[in-house]
Amino acid sequence: MSVNLTKDVRRKATASLARYFEEVKEEEIGVIAANRLLDFFLQEVGPSIYNKAVADVLQRLQAQLSEIDIDCHEGEFQYWPERGQWDSNNHQIRGSQQTHDVGSRCASLVGLRLHHDHRSDGRSPIALAGMRRSGPE
Numbered sequence: 001m002s003v004n005l006t007k008d009v010r011r012k013a014t015a016s017l018a019r020y021f022e023e024v025k026e027e028e029i030g031v032i033a034a035n036r037l038l039d040f041f042l043q044e045v046g047p048s049i050y051n052k053a054v055a056d057v058l059q060r061l062q063a064q065l066s067e068i069d070i071d072c073h074e075g076e077f078q079y080w081p082e083r084g085q086w087d088s089n090n091h092q093i094r095g096s097q098q099t100h101d102v103g104s105r106c107a108s109l110v111g112l113r114l115h116h117d118h119r120s121d122g123r124s125p126i127a128l129a130g131m132r133r134s135g136p137e
Contacts, residue, residue, distance in 0.1 A: 002043060010035075
């Protein structure tokens, strides 16, 4: 996997590398040398930076997803308890005055449409819809 930069970002990165060599190393390198150095960094270190960023995002998403079941859980069989009625054993069930709109609460909590992807290697990662990485896995 290679990291691809837009023309504008590549131009700015090349200029920054050339300036670094001029100001810090006190040696001039041309645009061609700066481009080659940038290509080297992108090929050699780029995947490590990319993988770390993906791991950080996954960790953050997993932390948020682990709370969804708590935040979005809706009690079952709430018709009678909400009305302060009696259960089948003639025990009074105290009513709850809370109303729940789980759908909108969970949608705003998640903010993303998720789906599960079962891959041939047996792992089942959560992939963000529309943001899949293309290419071989």
